Amino acid sequence: MGLHYKGFLISLLILLPNFLLLRFAPRSIPKLTSTSILFTVFERIGQITCFVLPILYGRKIAEQPIDYITLLMGICLIIYYLCWIRFFGGGREFSLLFKPLGPIPIPMALFPMLYFILLAYWLHSYLFVVPALIFSIGHFVNSWSVYTQIRR
Template sequence: MGLHPLGFIVPLFVLLPNLIFIFLPPRNAPESLSSTPLIFTLLERAGQVTCFMMPILFGDLLAAEPLGGSAVLMVICLLIYYGCWVRFYRRKREFSVLFTPWLGIPVPMAVFPALYFLLLSYWLQSWLFAVPACLFTVGHLVNSWSVYQQIRQYRN
């Protein structure tokens, strides 16, 4: 366990678009959306915090691992995720675009960060990273799918 610059970079790559989102929020967000059961929000938040903190705390572990196929797939997930953010800003920050399918992939802005952290746990062969990645994935996908379904119903 130890700090290393790479440990800060891995979660920062996923956070960067979200930081821009703070200053350029979505337009036309529904006034109210029904929420999923609280357990999914708790799973998502617990997974988020741990997925962002684990690489920082175990940065030396990341730095010691040779780059492999999982790291390449992580970069691909990240590039697709950034592409989804570009799509969001090109479409004038419409709220619904955050959940719009891409190439048949539902809620891609939830799928690709989840895959990114799952691949990180696979790359490190670490259950310590896999557990929070799974928690985040379940919570994030369920919550995002719920919003997507509500948006679809609202538009129809």
């Protein structure tokens, strides 16, 4: 355990495009029904822990060898960034946040989930697996709910 810039980087890389939403909000946000509060709580708890744990365990992250798992994490980031480019390039329409990428539904939800699950696997850490799964469950259910409401 210990701080290291690589721990900050792991969290920052996935959060970076989201910071742009603070200045450039989505357009045409439809009226949506909310999902279960349980899944929202799961998502928020998972988000907080998935973003904080890499920072706290930065030294462990810095000690890990670069391998095929880090390559897969990088691919997840690239696809995630491409979806963000599609969103901003498409006029920031809310529906673009949930638009499928080929056969992949809700890619802007799935690729961050995969990123954190791969991080847990890369670190061989149950401490990271639990928040990654909690985040994934909440994020998937909430995103899928919005996706199905938009498609109607």
